[in-house]
Amino acid sequence: MSKICSLAEAISSYVHDGDTVFCAGFTHLIPFAAGHEIIRQGKKNLTLARATPDLIYDQMVAAGCAKKLIFSYIGNPGVGSLRIVREELEAGRLEWEEYSHFGMISRLQAGAAGLPFMPMNQTAAPDLERSNPNIRRVKDPYTGQDVVTVPALNPDVGIIHVQRADEHGNAQVWGILGEQKEAAFASRDVIITAEEIVSEDVIRSDPNRTLIPGLIVKAVCQVPHCAHPSYTQGYYDRDNVFYLNWDKISEDRATVNAWLDEWVHGVQGAEEYWQKLGSETHARLAVKPRYAAPVNYGDY
Amino acid sequence: MSDLTYTASELMCINAARLLRDGDVVFVGVGLPNLACNLARRTHAPNLQLIYEAGVIGARPSRLPLSIGDPTLVTGAVSVCGMFDIFSQYLQRGNIDVGFLGGAQIDRFGNINATIIGGDYQHPKVRLPGSGGSQEIAGWANRCYIITPHQKRRFPEKVDFITSAGFLNGRAQRELTGARGGGPLVVVTNLGLLEPDANGELVLSALHPGCTLEQVRENTGWQVRTSGQVSTTEPPLPSELQLLREELDPGGIYLKGS
Numbered sequence: 001m002s003k004i005c006s007l008a009e010a011i012s013s014y015v016h017d018g019d020t021v022f023c024a025g026f027t028h029l030i031p032f033a034a035g036h037e038i039i040r041q042g043k044k045n046l047t048l049a050r051a052t053p054d055l056i057y058d059q060m061v062a063a064g065c066a067k068k069l070i071f072s073y074i075g076n077p078g079v080g081s082l083r084i085v086r087e088e089l090e091a092g093r094l095e096w097e098e099y100s101h102f103g104m105i106s107r108l109q110a111g112a113a114g115l116p117f118m119p120m121n122q123t124a125a126p127d128l129e130r131s132n133p134n135i136r137r138v139k140d141p142y143t144g145q146d147v148v149t150v151p152a153l154n155p156d157v158g159i160i161h162v163q164r165a166d167e168h169g170n171a172q173v174w175g176i177l178g179e180q181k182e183a184a185f186a187s188r189d190v191i192i193t194a195e196e197i198v199s200e201d202v203i204r205s206d207p208n209r210t211l212i213p214g215l216i217v218k219a220v221c222q223v224p225h226c227a228h229p230s231y232t233q234g235y236y237d238r239d240n241v242f243y244l245n246w247d248k249i250s251e252d253r254a255t256v257n258a259w260l261d262e263w264v265h266g267v268q269g270a271e272e273y274w275q276k277l278g279s280e281t282h283a284r285l286a287v288k289p290r291y292a293a294p295v296n297y298g299d300y
Numbered sequence: 301m302s303d304l305t306y307t308a309s310e311l312m313c314i315n316a317a318r319l320l321r322d323g324d325v326v327f328v329g330v331g332l333p334n335l336a337c338n339l340a341r342r343t344h345a346p347n348l349q350l351i352y353e354a355g356v357i358g359a360r361p362s363r364l365p366l367s368i369g370d371p372t373l374v375t376g377a378v379s380v381c382g383m384f385d386i387f388s389q390y391l392q393r394g395n396i397d398v399g400f401l402g403g404a405q406i407d408r409f410g411n412i413n414a415t416i417i418g419g420d421y422q423h424p425k426v427r428l429p430g431s432g433g434s435q436e437i438a439g440w441a442n443r444c445y446i447i448t449p450h451q452k453r454r455f456p457e458k459v460d461f462i463t464s465a466g467f468l469n470g471r472a473q474r475e476l477t478g479a480r481g482g483g484p485l486v487v488v489t490n491l492g493l494l495e496p497d498a499n500g501e502l503v504l505s506a507l508h509p510g511c512t513l514e515q516v517r518e519n520t521g522w523q524v525r526t527s528g529q530v531s532t533t534e535p536p537l538p539s540e541l542q543l544l545r546e547e548l549d550p551g552g553i554y555l556k557g558s
Contacts, residue, residue: 026354026383027369051383052432075429078330078367082429089427098415100435101353102387109384121392123439124465124479128431131421145478175374176354177382233371240366290375 002167003220007193007269010219011037014189018067019156020047022108022187023056026178027077027238030230031161031193032056033223033270039063040264049155051104051179052077055229055246058084061094062256063264068095070153072104079243083250098132103150105179110152111186119147158187160212161226163235164202165194169217172209175233184212193223195235206295225274228285236285306536308490309555310544311508312447313339314536316400316488319445325349326398327391327437330368331554332447333400334361338548339540351396353433355386364549387433391440394480399441401484402448404428405459408522409500410466410484412438412446413459421461431463438464439479450489450519457522467500474500491516495527506531 005013015021015038023031035056038046042065048057049070054077060066062084074082074089088094099107106118119138129135129148137146160180165171171192173180184190192212197220203210226232229239229246249255267273274282306314309332316336320326322345328337338361341348350359354369358378365373374380381389390396403412414434418425438444448454466484467474474483484502487494492507504516505527516524549555 027367028354028371071430073429073432074427075432077369086427090424092423098430100431101383101433102392102436105383105387121440122477122479123435124468124474124477125431125435125439125462126465126468127415127421127462128435175371175380176356176369177380178355178369179383181382182384231371233374237371238367243367287371 003169003214003217004167004197005219005221007034007037007221007223008041010191010221011041014157014191014218015043016156017043018045020049022049022155022158022183024050024158024160024178024180024183025227025230026051026176027230028176028178029161029173029180029227029232030054030056031159031226032228032230033226033273034159034191034193035060036264036273037269038065039260049153051101053082053085055243058082058246058250059260059264061085061088062250062253063260066094068097070097070104072099072101076243076247078240079247083247084256097134098128099135099150100128103135105182107150107153108179108182108186110150111154112182115152117149117151119149122146122148153186155183155187157189157191158183159191159193160184161193161223161232162212163194163232164196164198165192165220166198166200166203166214167220168200168214169212169220170200170203170210170214171212171217172203172206173211174209177211181211184216189218190216191219191221192217193221193226195224195226195232197222223270226270228274228277234287234289237287239281239285304535304538304541306541307555308449310541311536312488312490313544313555314540315493315508315533316445316447317343317540319486319488320345320348320398323347324397325351325395327351327353327396327400327441329353329400329402330365334365335544335548335554336400336447339543342543343540351386351390353386355381355383357381364551364553366553387436391436394440396441397443399437399444401434401438401444401446401464403434403463405454405456406446406448406487407455407459407466408457408502409468409470410446410487410496410502411459411462411468412464412466413461414463415461417460434464438466438481438483440481442482443485444481444483446484446487448487448489450491450516452519452521455520455522467496471496471498471500491519493533497527501525503527504530506533508533509535
């Protein structure tokens with residue numbers, strides 16, 4: 001049965017006020033279009049989890065969607081500070097839970113594997129462990145040494161952007177893999193957004209490239225350019241200019257609100273947003289193809 | 301050579317590059333560490349293996365990466381893996397020789413703060429980005445190098461928050477935790493090099509040409525001591541500067557600074 005639906009339908013069916021939402025993607029494949037749809041639908045009191053909240057959560061926090069943030073690095077990658085998030089945290093208006101990158105991904109790994117927690121070796125750094133009561137210790141039953149533990153993270157909804165998927169949600173990814181797979185397996189409901197919807201035959205021609213199987217996916221949405229201003233390997237480049245611009249836009253709430261009005265509320269969806277960026281931006285982000293050598297699976 | 305001018309960033313980058321040994325497996329960040337690693341690979345360490353936190357192994361970036369997950373890192377790399385694998389199988393398992401670190405504050409024992417300045421954790425005066433991968437890099441890489449400009453506010457006697465471990469209150473205390481990595485080995489600044497002594501306290505081991513002990517003392521938040529003999533670093537070579545300026549960061553994005 002086909003799981004294809006519009007992004008608006010997927011968000012309205014699976015993202016509820018108060019949910020814990022994980023928009024996956026480590027710098028690569030960040031599903032900005034889904035974040036913008038959540039803003040347009042006025043979802044509230046969300047707990048937003050991501051290793052790097054990135055601009056997507058800065059925008060969702062600015063739009064008033066979030067009650068709490070779970071993260072491991074709140075910077076604007078390659079630029080500096082994530083101003084809105086930082087301001088809200090400093091003002092005490094946003095709850096937060098903080099880990100290191102490994103703590104964060106270990107929480108997802110436990111959630112994805114159906115385990116209650118994950119053990120990690122000690123790093124010698126004491127202060128985060130002291131500050132976050134969710135970071136604990138247990139005795140390794142084999143050596144008697146302490147290991148550090150973090151609890152499983154099982155988001156209500158995981159939103160994962162991919163290069164291509166079929167109508168069942170079998171999804172193939174290449175390039176930086178981040179926490180895409182763990183986020184999908186850890187989440188209760190998985191929404192796949194894809195640059196391209198392809199036939200099942202295309203997926204079956206290269207099964208090793210399938211990161212997420214359709215059997216854990218609830219909805220599949222075709223959303224070309226979903227990841228802008230982040231990128232999709234082989235499809236379009238990262239829009240570093242926008243990452244720099246956001247640093248200016250986010251200096252002031254009035255310009256942030258104007259930006260949200262124009263680029264989120266003022267467009268119907270990802271297609272209109274992409275067209276609005278204009279041909280100069282499209283040309284700047286275009287990538288020349290470079291193909292992998294084909295592999296031989298054998299005709300058995 | 302005396303008319304050879306260079307920026308503070310170029311000076312730090314070149315000195316950091318010289319610390320790398322051929323064949324090292326390096327966990328690379330963006331900015332100066334990335335430039336230092338690529339400079340070393342193009343000069344004395346052609347067999348350097350660059351591993352990026354985003355899960356890229358054996359990267360050969362053909363343009364300057366502007367974020368830790370730049371797509372240029374992937375194209376032509378040896379392997380790409382997920383975030384859990386890079387932190388567990390590479391870093392935690394002990395497969396990383398060198399990690400590069402930076403931070404808002406570095407203290408007398410090489411502890412790094414990238415979390416909060418002032419106030420307490422729940423009510424920080426200034427909220428910084430947080431650990432990212434640096435807690436694990438500092439804990440588990442065999443050797444760590446820190447690159448940072450030499451300013452008093454960056455070198456307090458004690459950091460406000462230990463995001464990533466140096467030697468805590470002394471080398472023995474770090475050893476007690478059982479963390480596998482050796483801790484910081486050198487701090488590269490625009491004035492010189494600091495290295496931990498037997499107790500893990502950072503002491504001045506070298507000055508860059510034209511820099512003085514007085515400048516170091518003025519810009520350090522504790523009574524910084526010197527190692528037995530303070531040496532002078534070799535000035536940047538024209539060939540090193542040329543590689544940096546013409547090929548690695550032609551736009552001067554990371555190297556222009558002062």
